[in-house]
Amino acid sequence: MTNDDWRATYHLPLITCHLPMPSTVCTILPTYNERDNIALLIDGVLENAITPHRVIVVDDNSPDGTGARVHDAAQRWNRPDAPPRVILHTRVDQKGLTSAIQCGIDLAVYTLGADIVTWMDCDLSMPPADLPRLVRAVEDGADLAIGSRWMAGGADVAHDWSARTLSRTINLFARTLIGPYTHDYTSGFVAGRAAVFKALRLRGGYGEYCIDLLARAGHAGYTLADVPYICVPRSAGESKTGANLGDYLSKGRHYVSTVWSVRRGQRASS
Numbered sequence: 001m002t003n004d005d006w007r008a009t010y011h012l013p014l015i016t017c018h019l020p021m022p023s024t025v026c027t028i029l030p031t032y033n034e035r036d037n038i039a040l041l042i043d044g045v046l047e048n049a050i051t052p053h054r055v056i057v058v059d060d061n062s063p064d065g066t067g068a069r070v071h072d073a074a075q076r077w078n079r080p081d082a083p084p085r086v087i088l089h090t091r092v093d094q095k096g097l098t099s100a101i102q103c104g105i106d107l108a109v110y111t112l113g114a115d116i117v118t119w120m121d122c123d124l125s126m127p128p129a130d131l132p133r134l135v136r137a138v139e140d141g142a143d144l145a146i147g148s149r150w151m152a153g154g155a156d157v158a159h160d161w162s163a164r165t166l167s168r169t170i171n172l173f174a175r176t177l178i179g180p181y182t183h184d185y186t187s188g189f190v191a192g193r194a195a196v197f198k199a200l201r202l203r204g205g206y207g208e209y210c211i212d213l214l215a216r217a218g219h220a221g222y223t224l225a226d227v228p229y230i231c232v233p234r235s236a237g238e239s240k241t242g243a244n245l246g247d248y249l250s251k252g253r254h255y256v257s258t259v260w261s262v263r264r265g266q267r268a269s270s
């Protein structure tokens with residue numbers, strides 16, 4: 001007997017239930033020498049997940065053995081009868097943060113069919129417990145959600161006064177020149193709809209890619225939502241961009257020139 005036969009025989013009303021399908025989320029974790037952070041981060045992301053959630057680690061063949069730690073985590077999380085939740089993608093012939101994130105996005109969107117893609121640093125400075133709030137913001141209608149330090153509820157307790165002042169100043173400059181699309185153009189803690197990444201590819205170097213992506217997305221009419229979070233100190237290992245005033249000033253110079261070129265691009269296209 002089919003369902004319809006049962007209904008006809010017992011005069012049952014037809015009840016249709018429209019439950020929203022949960023989004024499938026894929027988090028890209030770009031790593032270079034994050035041996036002592038990566039397993040904790042993978043566990044944190046998957047334990048806090050609010051929807052079907054997978055992790056892709058894009059590791060540039062880290063000499064410290066990060067890949068082996070990911071392999072161990074995959075053994076714990078993956079089941080033979082289900083799609084893998086932890087995927088390790090090792091690159092041997094390419095290096096760099098922007099291309100690593102883009103590589104992960106391509107795998108997530110075009111190979112795994114993810115609805116929402118997120119990424120974050122793998123030093124535990126961006127708490128994985130905050131990730132669901134970014135995912136929720138996208139599920140609630142934003143095209144991109146940005147973990148933001150420079151707004152009410154957000155903060156940076158990882159860096160000293162000079163680095164914080166420089167970051168705030170650059171963000172003020174970016175908001176003034178590019179537009180008030182976000183409070184944290186240099187965030188690097190992002191979640192977004194797959195459709196956005198089908199339309200926009202990452203470009204530019206470390207950190208600059210984030211200014212460039214958020215500016216182009218805002219200018220193209222996508223909805224950006226800021227989600228406050230508190231950036232905490234790196235848990236273990238070393239920063240790849242350096243942590244002294246000279247390093248911050250050098251980063252700042254690249255950020256300022258990116259803001260200028262984005263602004264010029266906006267003017268040329270409008």
Ligand SMILES: Nc1nc2c(ncn2[C@@H]2O[C@H](COP(=O)(O)OP(=O)(O)O)[C@@H](O)[C@H]2O)c(=O)[nH]1
Binds near residue numbers: 030031034058100238
């Ligand atoms: N795959 C890959 N990841 C990188 C590379 N450089 C940095 N990362 C990762 O990018 C993230 C940000 O780097 P981090 O050292 O935290 O920079 P900071 O936040 O400026 O101090 C971390 O997860 C790094 O492991 C790279 O060349 N390739």
Ligand SMILES: [Mg+2]
Binds near residue numbers: 121122125
């Ligand atoms: Mg970091």
